[in-house]
Amino acid sequence: xxxxxxxxxxxxxxxxxxxxxxxxxxxxxxxxxxxxxxxxxxxxxxxxxxxxxxxxxxxxxxxxxxxxxxxxxxxxxxxxxxxxxxxxxxxxxxxxxxxxxxxxxxxxxxxxxxxxxxxxxxxxxxxxxxxxxxxxxxxxxxxxxxxxxxxxxxxxxxxxxxxxxxxxxxxxxxxxxxxxxxxxxxxxxxxxxxxxxxxxxxxxxxxxxxxxxxxxxxxxxxxxxxxxxxxxxxxxxxxxxxxxxxxxxxxxxxxxxxxxxxxxxxxxxxxxxxxxxxxxxxxxxxxxxxxxxxxxxxxxxxxxxxxxxxxxxxxxxx
Amino acid sequence: xxxxxxxxxxxxxxxxxxxxxxxxxxxxxxxxxxxxxxxxxxxxxxxxxxxxxxxxxxxxxxxxxxxxxxxxxxxxxxxxxxxxxxxxxxxxxxxxxxxxxxxxxxxxxxxxxxxxxxxxxxxxxxxxxxxxxxxxxxxxxxxxxxxxxxxxxxxxxxxxxxxxxxxxxxxxxxxxxxxxxxxxxxxxxxxxxxxxxxxxxxxxxxxxxxxxxxxxxxxxxxxxxxxxxxxxxxxxxxxxxxxxxxxxxxxxxxxxxxxxxxxxxxxxxxxxxxxxxxxxxxxxxxxxxxxxxxxxxxxxxxxxxxxxxxxxxxxxxxxxxxxxxxxxxxxxxxxxxxxxxxxx
Numbered sequence: 001x002x003x004x005x006x007x008x009x010x011x012x013x014x015x016x017x018x019x020x021x022x023x024x025x026x027x028x029x030x031x032x033x034x035x036x037x038x039x040x041x042x043x044x045x046x047x048x049x050x051x052x053x054x055x056x057x058x059x060x061x062x063x064x065x066x067x068x069x070x071x072x073x074x075x076x077x078x079x080x081x082x083x084x085x086x087x088x089x090x091x092x093x094x095x096x097x098x099x100x101x102x103x104x105x106x107x108x109x110x111x112x113x114x115x116x117x118x119x120x121x122x123x124x125x126x127x128x129x130x131x132x133x134x135x136x137x138x139x140x141x142x143x144x145x146x147x148x149x150x151x152x153x154x155x156x157x158x159x160x161x162x163x164x165x166x167x168x169x170x171x172x173x174x175x176x177x178x179x180x181x182x183x184x185x186x187x188x189x190x191x192x193x194x195x196x197x198x199x200x201x202x203x204x205x206x207x208x209x210x211x212x213x214x215x216x217x218x219x220x221x222x223x224x225x226x227x228x229x230x231x232x233x234x235x236x237x238x239x240x241x242x243x244x245x246x247x248x249x250x251x252x253x254x255x256x257x258x259x260x261x262x263x264x265x266x267x268x269x270x271x272x273x274x275x276x277x278x279x280x281x282x283x284x285x286x287x288x289x290x291x292x293x294x295x296x297x298x299x300x301x302x303x304x305x306x307x308x309x310x311x312x313x314x315x316x317x318x
Numbered sequence: 319x320x321x322x323x324x325x326x327x328x329x330x331x332x333x334x335x336x337x338x339x340x341x342x343x344x345x346x347x348x349x350x351x352x353x354x355x356x357x358x359x360x361x362x363x364x365x366x367x368x369x370x371x372x373x374x375x376x377x378x379x380x381x382x383x384x385x386x387x388x389x390x391x392x393x394x395x396x397x398x399x400x401x402x403x404x405x406x407x408x409x410x411x412x413x414x415x416x417x418x419x420x421x422x423x424x425x426x427x428x429x430x431x432x433x434x435x436x437x438x439x440x441x442x443x444x445x446x447x448x449x450x451x452x453x454x455x456x457x458x459x460x461x462x463x464x465x466x467x468x469x470x471x472x473x474x475x476x477x478x479x480x481x482x483x484x485x486x487x488x489x490x491x492x493x494x495x496x497x498x499x500x501x502x503x504x505x506x507x508x509x510x511x512x513x514x515x516x517x518x519x520x521x522x523x524x525x526x527x528x529x530x531x532x533x534x535x536x537x538x539x540x541x542x543x544x545x546x547x548x549x550x551x552x553x554x555x556x557x558x559x560x561x562x563x564x565x566x567x568x569x570x571x572x573x574x575x576x577x578x579x580x581x582x583x584x585x586x587x588x589x590x591x592x593x594x595x596x597x598x599x600x601x602x603x604x605x606x607x608x609x610x611x612x613x614x615x616x617x618x619x620x621x622x623x624x625x626x627x628x629x630x631x632x633x634x635x636x637x638x639x640x641x642x643x644x645x646x647x648x649x650x651x652x653x654x655x656x657x658x659x660x661x662x
Contacts, residue, residue, distance in 0.1 A: 205402070205404065207402050208404050208405075208406060210369075210371050210391075210400070210404065211400065211406075212417075213370075213371065213390070213391040214370075214371070214391045214394075214396060214398045215418035215422070216391070216393065216422060217392070221421045225406075225409075225417070225421070229408040230407070230408060232408075
């Protein structure tokens with residue numbers, strides 16, 4: 001096995017050092033589908049967006065040069081500012097909660113025990129539901145009258161109030177409740193994060209935990225001094241990845257469940273703002289400028305991610 | 319002498335497979351016991367049962383005259399050095415050593431001070447601010463030792479701590495470990511599959527086979543009066559020769575009284591003389607030269623094999639016929655059926 005494995009490995013290494021024409025052509029051929037996708041679906045649209053962002057364009061008349069007008073307009077657009085704020089607040093609240101929930105579940109479910117397999121599947125399942133269906137499902141869950149969430153909250157109360165005599169949250173009509181609702185929706189789709197953390201926890205060496213047991217470390221000490229620091233690199237990466245993705249995964253809930261409302265634009269996030277500006281109001285140039293702002297936010301998050309990786313690499317120095 | 323550690327009829331199982339069968343062991347306070355055995359014999363399980371990392375299915379474990387069978391690992395006051403060292407990769411050396419003190423709520427400054435002292439004892443005081451990833455195998459080993467030393471446990475448990483080191487370093491650390499034990503006088507249980515390590519380190523050796531204690535004794539006793547063919551062949555390299563007592567070879571000298579039942583004669587390669595005038599004829603199959611020594615692999619009549627250790631300068635040629643001779647004084651007798659030592 002090891003002798004057989006070594007030969008192709010050496011050959012690959014040699015090929016990488018002095019790629020002859022044949023293998024170079026093969027590599028190019030294998031890269032082509034990805035490159036075509038990357039250029040066609042990412043690079044060209046990005047460039048078109050960049051181009052459109054300095055024009056006025058409504059699909060009917062040819063684009064006209066607008067310079068930086070779109071960007072100055074964005075700065076003064078109260079709806080855009082609300083959308084930006086909503087997106088940032090969502091990321092700041094939902095991302096840590098999602099990672100914490102996934103971490104908690106991963107630590108709870110990493111051991112072999114009866115029922116663990118079922119529990120893991122349950123944790124993963126909401127992520128596998130198609131987004132629109134997931135949104136429609138929550139539309140029902142959130143319904144203030146016959147939705148199961150509020151029915152549950154009303155248990156033990158009278159006249160449609162909760163047991164504590166308070167009005168149950170008006171998920172779809174109250175701005176704060178609606179924002180909380182969107183965050184709640186996003187929590188259950190942390191399946192991917194959960195799986196990564198589960199794998200990360202299971203990859204931690206067992207003897208280190210036995211060592212801690214012999215030294216009589218408490219559960220809290222073990223979590224704080226061992227598990228958390230050892231998983232920190234993964235947690236940081238997942239948090240940044242989630243933050244980037246949060247710009248996108250607010251779209252379907254806001255689009256299907258709350259339609260950006262209730263007033264005043266309580267759940268209009270950047271993604272929905274771009275969609276409405278572009279496809280409902282046909283202001284393509286303006287939407288492109290907003291998209292660029294979103295992309296800049298993403299780049300900033302990726303830069304943070306990169307710095308974190310570099311820091312941890314130095315930290316562990318294996 | 320008061321007892322440091324007692325295993326009283328301890329059995330243990332992994333899933334449904336029994337790993338230890340009613341193991342009785344006692345380690346005196348300040349004694350270094352080496353648990354020796356091939357892989358799969360249950361050596362590490364002995365340590366893990368003592369540490370409380372593995373439950374017993376029967377029997378009691380007593381540490382420092384206290385029954386700890388039902389105590390959790392942290393309440394047994396033992397220190398363990400793992401084969402992999404189990405250092406925390408994200409902590410510096412000093413933090414690693416101080417870990418056990420800090421989780422037991424020793425004030426940070428005091429913990430660091432004692433960590434420094436422990437590091438000095440094992441000679442890794444210069445590494446305090448490094449992380450495990452920056453250390454060599456030997457250095458990690460020292461840190462793991464220092465971490466075990468920093469508290470004052472009733473028993474030190476060492477699980478093959480030298481097995482990840484290269485040969486020269488292993489010999490060096492072996493000597494240091496023995497010196498350390500003599501200096502601090504702690505009760506230690508050291509697990510290894512390396513018979514040399516066991517012979518050099520141990521006050522007493524417990525030889526383990528398939529979850530049962532085969533023999534407990536001083537290195538001398540283990541070497542000179544092995545209790546079974548298993549112990550005889552496991553300790554010593556190459557292994558002791560075994561031939562049927564009524565076979566081709568008759569040792570020289572006064573024979574002990576032999577009973578009726580079939581016996582086996584055992585003798586170490588060192589006990590074989592090749593240049594006897596009268597002796598059993600044998601053919602040299604092959605010769606291995608290791609520096610000053612040579613090991614001659616011989617075929618006797620009826621296909622019996624014997625290894626002889628001879629000075630390299632006087633080694634026989636391959637294919638040559640030699641006459642070999644063994645004295646009764648160097649021979650061991652075992653029951654052929656059970657493998658236990660025969661006592662006339």
